[in-house]
Amino acid sequence: MHTYMNIKKLASISGDFWDVTDRAGLFGLVVAGLGEGWHRRADDGHEFVNMSSYSYLGLDTDLRLVRAAADEVLSEGSLNTSTSRMRIRFAALDDAERALSEHFDVEALTTASCAVAAWATLPLLASGLFTEDVAPVMVFDKNAHFCLNALKAAAADEAQIVTIAHNDVEALEQLCKEHPKVAYVADGVYSTGGQAPVKELLRLQEKYGLFLYFDEAHGISTLGRQGRGLVLEELGGRITDRTIIIASLNKGFGASGGAIFLGPQGSDERKNLALRNGPLMWSQRVNTAGLGAIKASVALHATEEFAGLQKRLQDNIDLFDGLVQTEQSRDGLPIRFVEIGKEDATVQLAQRLLERGFYASPIFFPIIGRGRAGLRLMLRANMTRTEIETFAGLLKELRDELGSAGTGAWAQAGNAVGAGAERR
Structure with a gap:
């Protein structure tokens, strides 16, 4: 028994983290699609860029x-x-x-x-x-x-x-x-x-x-x-x-x-x-x-246009790698993982990014090893240079703030929304 799977144990270990993420408003977002990876939240009209979309070439809205x-x-x-x-x-x-x-x-x-x-x-x-x-x-x-x-x-x-x-x-x-x-x-x-x-x-x-x-x-x-x-x-x-x-x-x-x-x-x-x-x-x-x-x-x-989409994706990957260092930098792939470490800090960082106009998926055990929580990001061909540069700047700013303030201070912080992405 439990040689290959232990669902009950998995659920008990990860349940608290999922609950925290849910309370942070990062689960089950109901949105309207605005195209090009942008969404508008149904409850309050808040607009944001989806940094966790698997549509690497933007074809889902073609x-x-x-x-x-x-x-x-x-x-x-x-x-x-x-x-x-x-x-x-x-x-x-x-x-x-x-x-x-x-x-x-x-x-x-x-x-x-x-x-x-x-x-x-x-x-x-x-x-x-x-x-x-x-x-x-x-x-x-x-x-x-x-x-x-x-x-x-x-x-x-x-x-x-x-x-x-x-x-x-x-x-x-x-x-x-x-x-x-x-x-x-x-x-x-x-x-x-x-x-x-x-x-x-x-x-x-x-x-x-x-x-x-x-x-x-x-x-x-x-x-x-x-x-x-x-x-x-x-x-x-x-x-x-x-x-x-x-x-x-x-x-x-x-x-x-x-x-x-x-x-x-x-x-x-x-x-x-x-x-x-x-x-x-x-x-x-x-x-x-x-x-x-x-x-x-x-x-x-089968078209030449498709090769152009792949080239735009690679250009965006290179741009991001020049701004944010990760273990995956320069591998030519569209997936990046920004390791934070603590689960609560990761959730708080994702929450602040969403407030500032960017959704980034917080992942933790069992998706990633314990103590290695972080943000999983996907680069897309239909991201603009401004979107990538703005996100990278916010990520650095908020990580620095997290490091200096500590998670306790973050948990008590208000919900003021600062300047973030500006939709085209």
Whole structure:
């Protein structure tokens, strides 16, 4: 019991921190969207910039995607078939998956979310159905996303589970030497910053036949030629039959749902396994609007304009790194983590930033290790230079104030709203 998960303990440890964040007005904000990452709070009209949006290229509000979503719904006259995709589906689903497959040079399956993509494939991988009917030793990176770690119990019913330190290639290679079949489960780009050592992992795949399983929720669209992502870029754009990639289609991609990317060899067999032996057989699929947006986003990914969006994102990342030093500085990725340390201080800092016109997500255990609380920030292509510079200045000012005043003084401070971001 509690070998892989201990929900009750997790809830008891993290509950107080979540409650403090809720009381600080940083949870459940009801807003109106103003475009370009701006929101207006419904209760008091306070406007602010969202510094924690996963829409790295700003495509979530691109009118071409929005119109395509609406047009698809109106064309079908329904949001979905309300039936398993294995029995009845709209042509839009096949069209969207064909477009994804051709663009990324994979066999693509759409899912309701990236988490459903993991649920549909990880237990199958653990069973040996993707590794010549021999269950592999399932090796999880310690920092793998929660949606992957949450499936350890299900995978453990099929295979041996091992968790290794973050990006510990040496430990992984030792396991490859000791076992004939090994599968490594990791993120391509990690949600708290940093990336997998893909080149080194490909070396192990070539040498030992290591099966690689990546969550590319944060890599797809933001990186690589025409948005191929970190892993496909390192693979030279061609996924192997010993690699599975799952991805989000509502972060950098700007649409909705998730996807499974399978290699070309045996793709029909693997596709059928995923469809017939897991949640894809009975769970909800991407709705009709999302499918329309997916097709529109694929079309945009193939344009010169898309490369320009990626360039604007990289320029904004470089600008931020020149103003705020973090462990992730100069890695070229859009995620930054500003470590504060104490949970209460982190919440108070986030509260003050919101008052001054910027929402930044405070994160703490279990998302990050205990005593390492901080702010998780996402850079976007549609941020202006003024927004980034203003935020960086406020962050420094408020961190200095926090350091000199102490958390007790902060907790007693009033709610006066100072000068912050000015919407264009």
